[in-house]
Amino acid sequence: MRQARPRSWRRDPASAGSGSPGRIGPVNAQVETVIDLDAISHNVRVLREFARGAAVMVVVKADGYNHGAVEVARAALNAGASELGVTTVPEALVLRAAGITAPILCWLNTIDADYAAAIAADVEIGVSSLEQLRMVERAVRAGGRAATVSLKVDTGLNRNGISAAEYPQVLRSLRGLVDERRMRLRAIFSHLAHADEPGHPVIDRQRERFLETIAQAKEYGLEPELVHLSNSAATLTRPDLHFDLVRPGISVYGLSPVPELGNFGLRPAMTLQAEVTLVKRVSAGEGVSYGHRWIAPRDTTVALVPAGYADGVFRSLSGRFEVWLGGALHRNVGRVCMDQFMVDLGDNAGGVRAGDRAVLFGGGAGHPHALDWARLLDTIDYEIVCSPRGRAVRRYVGTGR
CATH class of the missing domain: 2.40.37.10 (Lyase, Ornithine Decarboxylase; Chain A, domain 1)
Incomplete structure (x- = not known):
């Protein structure tokens, strides 16, 4: 027995x-x-190879896709990721409270988000509308410290992002704020609608629109430090979209964004x-x-x-x-x-x-x-x-x- x-x-x-x-x-x-942290590290190394020299921002929104944002972030940074991406200010502040000092971008905030806390914690704020830019400006003027912002432009996903109609107004306002040294423009970025279909014609259309938004910003004398467009699927399948930085999410956690093309050497x-x-x-x-x-x-x-x-x-x-x-x-x-x-x-x-x-x-x-x-x-x-x-x-x- x-x-x-x-x-x-x-x-x-x-x-x-x-x-x-x-x-x-x-x-x-x-x-x-x-949660296998060695798998996270392995996946980041795989993604760095696919990135072909572009920097890697690991997306740890939604508590690291339910894997634990802080632990995933540490493993990813140890494996060579250079930046982190989240949706909200509170998600970014959790990482800062854990002692993580790497650049953090947050890009989906309500109008009344705590931008002052983000500025104080040196969190980069993704701006998606003129109204949001003005709210960040209000926090800057109240606190006396400059904000680091990135412009999230809508190139065809028609979700979060500055519309083409509003974009010139945003650029004019930001130009003045940069001149006053109230804001630092770090990046211009966008998001793809069909990245999991690598040959879809909308991808090329979005790339063209993205380049147009960068050129338009330069007409206003605004020169972003970097530009980025690629999510996991584009990182793995579209090197023409890598630009300065890639933003993998699901692939960091070992799941293929394009399953019909295989797992790309990733480990769940x-x-x-x-x-x-x-x-x-x-x-x-x-x-x-x-x-x-x-x-x-x-x-x-x-x-x-x-x-x-x-x-x-x-x-x-x-x-x-x-x-x-x-x-x-x-x-x-x-x-x-x-x-x-x-x-x-x-x-x-x-x-x-x-x-x-x-x-x-x-x-x-x-x-x-x-x-x-x-x-x-x-x-x-x-x-x-x-x-x-x-x-x-x-x-x-x-x-x-």
């Missing part, structure tokens, strides 16, 4: 499948995202896993979970995994996804509940027991991938890695050095 494993120690499959044994260590969370950094709570026999003809949407076709064994839609396991995945458990893939059966789901182990050849860990998605050999979930849900893997929440606890492995 086998002895039960001590409760405070669990087999960790996060590194399994890569040629190395699973680490043994204390694991207390029943649901966790394991997030593994979502959960501890098996119960293993039990179910007789043929018995139903499992709410509504008995699945009836056991034979005597079988099922495992209960304590993660549900409150933790980011989408209910609409019910009966459609697999987990890596006991050295093999096993399909979910029955409905995903708020707190749990079941998987069919069949004859349980892998000897799965309570306390073992099921990998819901990750980057190891044989593991389900975030892209698998995305395809099932008709979405993108960005949404998948941003979904773990609730009781999911983040844990880091690797050094990121």
Whole structure:
């Protein structure tokens, strides 16, 4: 008779499948995202090679795509990234509070954002309208310290960015503020609408418009220190768009922005896993979970995994996804509940027991991938890695050095 494993120690499959044994260590969370900082560093080095001499700004918005902005930022900077990108002033201030001194750009703020705090923390502010420029000016005049700004121009995405109609007014106002030494123009940048389709004609149209906005700024005597346009997809597939700096996001986390072209040598950094709570026999003809949407076709064994839609396991995945458990893939059966789901182990050849860990998605050999979930849900893997929440606890492995 086998002895039960001590409760405070669990087999960790996060590194399994890569040629190395699973680490043994204390694991207390029943649901966790394991973040591999060495994968982050690896991915940044890959992106630097693709950037071909352009500087690399790593995007760590949305708490580092749910990987942890501070930890990702440190790993990325150690691997040679030169700058960081976020959406809001508060996101930038979190990085500054952690002692990160690298240049930080924030580009999606409300009109009443705390621009004074951004200026005080030496955070570069992306300006997307004349009204926003005036609000930054107000903070500058109230505080007496110059602001570093970048102009976010709309070249065809028609989302955040200065419109073509308003752009001349912004340039006139900024010219005066630069002359007064109230503001420093650091960059002009824009964002692509079709970067995940590298041959799409709109990309070339946006490039032309982008060059026009740079030339227009120079007509007003405004010379940006750098210009940038490329996101992950353009960094990897369009060297003609690299300019002075590239802004990779999802690729930093090991997910391909153009899956049909491969993974570009990237390594997924997030593994979502959960501890098996119960293993039990179910007789043929018995139903499992709410509504008995699945009836056991034979005597079988099922495992209960304590993660549900409150933790980011989408209910609409019910009966459609697999987990890596006991050295093999096993399909979910029955409905995903708020707190749990079941998987069919069949004859349980892998000897799965309570306390073992099921990998819901990750980057190891044989593991389900975030892209698998995305395809099932008709979405993108960005949404998948941003979904773990609730009781999911983040844990880091690797050094990121």
